Structure formats: C-alpha cells, structure tokens
Amino acid sequence: MSDLEVRKFFKFDEGDLAANRSGKLSASQKSKLESDEKGADQIIVGAGIFFLVIGVVVAYFVAGDVAAKLFSGTSLGSSDMLTLFLGAGLPLGLFGFFGIGAIRIGTSKLDNSVQSVEGRVKFVKVEKRIEDPTSEAFRYKMVQQYELRVGKHAFENVDEELLNLIEEGDTYAFYYTKQTKQILSCEFIAKGK
Numbered sequence: 001m002s003d004l005e006v007r008k009f010f011k012f013d014e015g016d017l018a019a020n021r022s023g024k025l026s027a028s029q030k031s032k033l034e035s036d037e038k039g040a041d042q043i044i045v046g047a048g049i050f051f052l053v054i055g056v057v058v059a060y061f062v063a064g065d066v067a068a069k070l071f072s073g074t075s076l077g078s079s080d081m082l083t084l085f086l087g088a089g090l091p092l093g094l095f096g097f098f099g100i101g102a103i104r105i106g107t108s109k110l111d112n113s114v115q116s117v118e119g120r121v122k123f124v125k126v127e128k129r130i131e132d133p134t135s136e137a138f139r140y141k142m143v144q145q146y147e148l149r150v151g152k153h154a155f156e157n158v159d160e161e162l163l164n165l166i167e168e169g170d171t172y173a174f175y176y177t178k179q180t181k182q183i184l185s186c187e188f189i190a191k192g193k
Contacts, residue, residue: 012185020175041106048102055095062087111179118173119151
C-alpha cells in the first residue's frame with residue numbers, strides 16, 4: 001500500500017508524475033509509448049500487406065487465364081465475365097478492403113495526450129466474453145476480470161495484484177493516455193472513510 005509499491009507496479013517515477021500533473025508525457029513515457037506503437041504498427045501494416053498479396057494471388061489463380069484473354073484482345077463470354085468478376089473482383093475487393101484498412105490503421109498515430117481522473121477507488125469483478133482460440137467447439141469463453149473504477153471512469157482488466165496495493169475507498173488521481181486508456185501514473189489524495 002506504499003507509494004513506492006504503486007510506482008513500481010505502474011512503472012513511473014516522480015519526474016513522470018510531475019509531467020503527467022501538467023498534462024504532458026515525460027521523455028521516458030513518450031519514448032516507451034512511441035516504441036510500443038511502432039512495434040504494433042509494423043505488425044498491423046505487415047498484416048495489411050499480407051491481405052493485399054493474398055488477394056492478388058487468389059485473383060491470379062482463379063481468373064488469371066481470363067485476364068490474359070482480356071489483355072490479348074480476345075472477346076470474353078458471359079462465363080469469362082463471371083469468372084473475372086467473382087474470381088478476381090471479389091477477392092481483390094474483399095482482401096483489398098481489409099488490407100488497406102489495416103495499413104491505414106497501422107500508419108495512423110494514436111492520441112497519447114494525458115488525461116486525468118480523480119475520485120474514490122473501487123474494484124469491480126466483471127465477467128467478459130472473450131474469443132477462445134484453443135477451443136474448437138466454442139468460439140468464446142467467459143472470464144472474470146477486475147475493473148478499477150475511479151469516479152465514473154473504468155480501467156478494464158487490471159491485474160489482481162493492484163487490489164493489494166491500493167485500498168478500495170481511498171481517493172486517488174490517475175493519469176492515463178486518451179485513446180488506449182493506459183495508466184501512466186497515479187497519486188494518493190485522501191484516505192477513504
């Protein structure tokens with residue numbers, strides 16, 4: 001329950017806290033967030049390129065002969081037109097949509113502006129339905145997670161260890177990123193009643 005344990009848990013120091021109080025990221029926080037975002041962006045852009053390549057490959061194997069006829073000037077029959085539309089247009093459109101969408105997401109910047117919330121701390125155990133990649137029969141499973149609620153703001157899926165570090169009912173100020181809601185730092189304000 002000491003400030004030191006809370007700082008270790010969220011990995012921040014006095015300099016980080018001072019910057020967050022003024023609504024800014026510290027140099028180390030900015031560097032870490034940029035590094036994390038860069039790694040995730042590379043994966044997302046790579047997935048987008050993969051989707052585009054898959055679309056082209058599928059279109060080539062399904063409708064490559066028909067496309068060759070079209071470019072050689074040979075007239076196309078109705079079955080050739082259908083093959084061209086379904087075999088090339090559909091995969092290119094579908095995989096292109098996902099590929100371009102992933103690339104756009106991967107190249108966009110997250111809003112990491114510092115937000116703050118102050119209030120009484122409350123831990124709530126919630127049940128969430130998450131995708132289960134290990135199960136063949138059921139695609140989803142129910143899991144229990146903790147939410148950290150501060151005032152009217154909720155931080156989802158907090159580590160259970162935090163329940164031993166922060167006393168429920170105490171008043172804290174939390175500083176977090178706007179878009180991802182990642183907690184940057186926090187400070188004790190008052191003891192609960």
